[in-house]
Amino acid sequence: MADHDDENPEAGSAVAHHEPRQISSGTAVIPTEQFENPGEPPHRPRVTDKDPQEEKRAERQVSFLFFLSVIFSCLAVAAYIAFPITPGDTHSIRLNNLFLGLGISLGLLSIGIGAVHWSKTLMPSRELTEMRHLTRGSEPTRQKAAEVFELGNKESGFGRRALIRNSLFGALVAFILPGVVIFRDLGPKTDPNVVLKHTLWKKGMHLTIDPTGTRIKASDVTLGSVFHVIPENLLTSEDMLEEKAKAAVLLMRLKPEDLHEPAGRENWQYNGIVAYSKICTHVGCPVALYEQQTHHLLCPCHQSTFDVTENCKVIFGPASRPLPQLPIMVDDEGYLVAQSDFHEPVGPSFWERDK
Structure with a gap:
């Protein structure tokens, strides 16, 4: 048994001196043979080696x-x-x-x-024979x-x-x-700067919920909420997917005092309700994650992060410019509508844009 062999000093000595071991098979004791390395087979040159x-x-x-x-x-x-x-x-x-x-x-x-x-x-x-050895990152290695x-x-x-x-x-x-x-x-077959500068948004176009097309009242947008928004006429457009890729918008409501709108954009929001393009300015992924406490928008593709309180400027990640803002207002019935189209191209900025 293995336990008895471990306790037998003679067995330990035999192993230490590499003496031939014996294997018991029933009542017969068969000595094991030691095999020599047969070496590599003779090399057989190819035709291309000889001619x-x-x-x-x-x-x-x-x-x-x-x-x-x-x-x-x-x-x-x-x-x-x-x-x-x-x-x-x-x-x-x-x-x-x-x-x-x-x-x-x-x-x-x-x-x-x-x-x-x-x-x-x-x-x-x-034929090659390589000895096994530890791989080390030393200079000789x-x-x-x-x-x-x-x-x-x-x-x-x-x-x-x-x-x-x-x-x-x-x-x-x-x-x-x-x-x-x-x-x-x-991609677009014409200048991307021209194609992405204009979307379906125009003055008086109602903001509707994606994908139902339901109009949105300002009173329905509560603090901390976020709506995925499309233009009202998108569902009847012949190029719906292409137009949605440009016109998709995120709608949020913050406290008016938390917004720091730049000069000239004070009237682009309504009582703290702001609308920004959903298309990331890095490579065009949909920005879909909104952090209510920090008021940050996060792109899940490459983690570009935009600060809604600071006009959606980039605070982290590879995006190079803020998300374009959609100017909004309310109509006589209290529904949210666009004041105009975006004032700059939406989407990625990897081409040369007009200054």
Whole structure:
């Protein structure tokens, strides 16, 4: 038993001197054998290791695959343009997705096959044995790591084989083109400064609750409350989603003495009720978190924080300008209406805006 062996000094001595151990199997005692390291199998050179012509041919094949990836990536962009999506036409969606997906998939597949073919035919194929050891961040370790990278560069031929290197760079650059075209097509096709400077808000437009479209009376807005607001005519707009992305507003009520409105904006609020764009000025995420005690608006995407008492100026985060304010007033029936549209573009500020 293990407990008796631990107490037996002779057994401990046998282990310490690495003497052969014995394993009991029933009534027979079988001595264990000590195995020697068989070593690595003999190296089998590849065709490309023995024939320079084959090595050159493999290099051309790898480069061809990388250039082929460039072609497929360009075809994906061409397919996205040649097969546009028509609203309501599912056939156009299928064609667009089919050819765009084929172009992107074949472009990535060509890069993958080229990289595998490169490693199989041109990179060193000798067997390596690495001893296990602790990884330490000492200076000798870092120097050794740099030597390994340098050796890998020499053995792979990445710095020496200009044809493969340049074709790989070309394939990687071309592969991102379909994504650039797709994402750019999501944005406005005209100057964003012009598109985002005007929304559905105009003088006399009623503020309504999102998404029901119910008009809001000033008496319904209590201290500490917040309303998600849309223009009254949004629900009948042909481009409802696009217009909502520009015109969405947050409505809050504070004590009038807590507001520090700048000169010229004293009449943009009504008895402490203020309205600000819901679209964050960083990258356009919806600002939807309101802290009643601090009167702060928080964007959940990148934590930009705006102070409502100070005209929604930025007090934390990557946003570069305050949220645009919507001037409001009440009509004869006590409903909240807009005095005008926003006086500046809404949304992100990563383009050059008019001064």
